[in-house]
Amino acid sequence: MQKPADRYEICVECHQGLVEIACSIIIEAAVGRTVEALSNWTEIAPGCVMNRTAASASNRSKPYQSQLIRQAGFSVPDTLVTNDPDVVRDFRARHGRLIYKSVSAVRSVVRELDDEAAQRLLFIRGCPVQFPRYVPGTNVWVHVVAQNMFGTATGVNPGPRPRYPP
Structure with missing residues (x-):
């Protein structure tokens, strides 16, 4: 039978794992938004931009x-x-x-x-x-x-x- 302290440790480990997963999801989403924003900017940026997204869509x-x-x-x-x-x-x-x-x-x-x-x-x-x-x-x-x-x-x-x- 588990003691209350053991259950608490399991819960903390589970919570830490969930926090790590949530952080990685947030970071991936932020990176994705950053890449999308940068890609959009290169489409409208003045000057010479090599390999604009639209030109390489094919x-x-x-x-x-x-x-x-x-x-x-x-x-x-x-x-x-x-x-x-x-x-x-x-x-x-x-x-x-x-x-x-x-x-x-x-x-x-x-x-x-x-x-x-x-x-x-x-x-x-x-x-x-x-x-x-x-x-x-x-x-x-x-x-x-x-x-x-x-x-x-x-x-x-x-x-x-x-x-x-x-």
């Missing part, structure tokens, strides 16, 4: 970015976005080699959908994934600054790519 969705690239006249490989493993298997049977990557703004490593990766397709049910047809050759990133374009060969497709090549 970077937040890889499928949308692919649509913009196609509209600009560039070739885009046949691509499937799905969370259905059977649809991926059918798409792979028609197109052969595929790569896969996240559809979100979160940076992901691009990999080929080989037989080993295909065994894990069941895990995509909770999260859509983008499956472009594999295009052999060298990846080229093009960065646009004002009216200037800068192309960088980043390696053979697919595989881990450096965030900022040397």
Whole structure:
């Protein structure tokens, strides 16, 4: 049987844990509001601001970015976005080699959908994934600054790519 003092100590520990959780929530909310305010300010700030949020909005969705690239006249490989493993298997049977990557703004490593990766397709049910047809050759990133374009060969497709090549 617990003594009253033991119950009090448990209650204090629980209270301290709740205070720590509440403080972390408050801090996260404050940081989120600060980042949002700073982001909003960069949209209206006078002068040169590199990578205003609105200008890079297409970077937040890889499928949308692919649509913009196609509209600009560039070739885009046949691509499937799905969370259905059977649809991926059918798409792979028609197109052969595929790569896969996240559809979100979160940076992901691009990999080929080989037989080993295909065994894990069941895990995509909770999260859509983008499956472009594999295009052999060298990846080229093009960065646009004002009216200037800068192309960088980043390696053979697919595989881990450096965030900022040397």
